[in-house]
Amino acid sequence: MCLPPHTTHLLQPLDVRIFAPLANAYKSGVQEKSKYIVSYSIDKLDFLEILGLARDKAITPINIQKAWAAVGLEPFDPSIVQGQLPNQLSKRPVTPPLAVSLTIGPTGKTIKVPNTPANVEQVDKLFDWIVEGKNIDPALL
Numbered sequence: 001m002c003l004p005p006h007t008t009h010l011l012q013p014l015d016v017r018i019f020a021p022l023a024n025a026y027k028s029g030v031q032e033k034s035k036y037i038v039s040y041s042i043d044k045l046d047f048l049e050i051l052g053l054a055r056d057k058a059i060t061p062i063n064i065q066k067a068w069a070a071v072g073l074e075p076f077d078p079s080i081v082q083g084q085l086p087n088q089l090s091k092r093p094v095t096p097p098l099a100v101s102l103t104i105g106p107t108g109k110t111i112k113v114p115n116t117p118a119n120v121e122q123v124d125k126l127f128d129w130i131v132e133g134k135n136i137d138p139a140l141l
Contacts, residue, residue, distance in 0.1 A: 010071065010085075013064070013068050013070070013071050016067055016071050017063060017067030017070050018059060018063060018067050021063060022059065025053070025055075025057040026050060028054075029053055030050060033046060033050065114126055
């Protein structure tokens with residue numbers, strides 16, 4: 001399954017409900033260790049000890065169940081994530097041109113250079129233009 005771009009912060013249970021409590025528990029562990037020491041340096045053993053305690057506090061069956069519920073995966077409820085998405089624009093967004101014209105060097109030769117496609121439709125049109133040599137709408141160029 002592929003997730004839509006720029007949505008993992010809404011759809012990944014770990015991002016939504018697990019990593020923040022884990023980070024907070026780790027920070028608390030570091031503060032507890034360094035409470036009486038002005039310049040405390042964490043070595044590998046301290047890191048593993050603090051991380052293990054933080055993991056035990058943060059990654060619990062209850063937190064995991066809450067994480068899945070928070071992203072609407074279990075129980076399945078897509079309205080949870082859909083309610084967090086921005087409203088769609090009422091009119092279709094302007095698509096950038098498929099290619100731009102560049103003037104090269106002292107000869108003044110003009111060539112068309114493709115832009116990076118922004119969606120699947122533009123990828124298809126670019127493929128038709130480059131590989132298959134099909135004519136496309138001049139307004140896109």
